[in-house]
Amino acid sequence: MAPEYAMHGYLTDKADIYSFGVVALEVVNGRSNTSSQRTEECFNLLDWAHFLREGENLIELADPRLASSL
Numbered sequence: 247m248a249p250e251y252a253m254h255g256y257l258t259d260k261a262d263i264y265s266f267g268v269v270a271l272e273v274v275n276g277r278s279n280t281s282s283q284r285t286e287e288c289f290n291l292l293d294w295a296h297f298l299r300e301g302e303n304l305i306e307l308a309d310p311r312l313a314s315s316l
Contacts, residue, residue, distance in 0.1 A: 248264040248265060268291070268292060271291050271292065271295055271307070272291065274307060274308055274309065274312070275291060275307055275308070275309055276311060276312075277291065277309075278291075279291040279292070295307055
């Protein structure tokens with residue numbers, strides 16, 4: 247759910263952009279945002295992406311099945 251919708255109850259164009267970003271994360275990661283395992287550091291796919299980015303390990307977000315077999 248887009249943050250502005252959760253906080254204020256109205257939708258804007260920004261909500262669509264937020265939703266597209268979450269879907270893009272799901273495609274790259276190969277998992278649903280709602281099925282991510284809860285850990286101490288993060289509790290959804292978006293938080294996990296932020297956590298990995300801060301640790302400069304963002305490549306770990308990518309599904310290993312996307313790797314080239316060359």
